[in-house]
Amino acid sequence: CIHGIPRAPPDKILGLTEQFNKDKNPKKTNLTVGIYKDNWGQVTTFQSVARAQMILDQSIELNTDLSYLPIKGCPDFQLNVLKFLYRESCPEGAESLDQGRISFVQTLSGTGALAVTSKFLSLFMSRSVWIPKPSWPNHANVFQNNGFDDILYYSYYKNGTLDVDGWLDDLERGAKSRDGPPQCIVLHACCHNPTGIDPSREQWRRILDKIHELNIIPIIDMAYQGLDTGDLYKDAYLLRMSLDKKRYNWNNGLFLCQSFAKNMGLYGERVGSLSVVTPVRHNSKEIKRNVDSQLKKIVRGMYSSPPGYGSRVANVVLSTPHLRDLWHKDVKNVANRLHSVKAKMAERLEWDSLKDQSRQHGMFLYTGLDMRSVETLREKYSIYLVQDGRLSLSGLNDSNVDYVCDALQSVHRE
């Protein structure tokens, strides 16, 4: 009964912003959630996005329709996102697209894509998923909420580097100890969250070979495309490698959960997609149609249909050549600033995690600070990091970098 409901813990990332908002210290600094802020501390709208919004504002035809989108989302958005993902970012996917083998739904950003994926998989294919240790804390939550009873953690990080041997051993041992339905695995496409450490291309090759050999279903979580190198296309390398048809035919499909939250700054608009690349088979068309139909049924039962505005904005950016070019520049600027913040920190702090700056990729710095130090930072300096020591780089700017670095240095020493 309702009296017996236990209290759920606050969210490990968003819960801290709730705490931050209550903090009265004028020097308080929020370095928790992965939201890009500029050097003035503002969550800025990308230029390309602002212009797309202007186009929409001026277009009665494009922006006055407040009716429902179809269950699978806006058809133009689908067309342009598929083109962006499977022709431009990953030409290796074009053949699957041409053969009509890719199922698609517009989702409530990357988390929504993961939710639909996990619901679909748990209903039809698997209830067991491998997640890296550590990972984004919400991964386990999403899979648990959607019918997965077996959350397994693969080794990922050891002494500041990737533990690829541990990773492969875990998968191998896990596969040997069970029969039954296939397992799934979550792969961070780039800018691993929280560590920022990504496998090299050679390491990815070994990892993908092993996953393929063990018949594990890949779920690629691509939330940070472009924020590593500043090049949207380059950063899609894991998708390209996975769709190398000379090497792999994913028997149970490949699931791509993709988001425009970070690389278009459309966080609150919840814009993203799930695409399922179905395998080459004599009846692929039918497989795809069946997958489509089930995804639609899931979405209808979960939230009926996605919101409209953000996907219209993204669609204008993707389909207007000069805005698309501008978008690529916007993303480059974001990546450049992230690198420059890291460089500024490195000037002030002699930390291992900052020494070789090419080692960690993306929006975050995985400081290596323990929970106690993170608490001290919060209690003594009102500087908020995620409990695992992850720091959101763009929260630093010219006006707080000294304050933050001094505080980091002092807790590091304690």
Ligand code: LMR
């Ligand atoms: C993060 O890790 O900070 C982002 O992915 C935002 C979120 O939803 O947690």
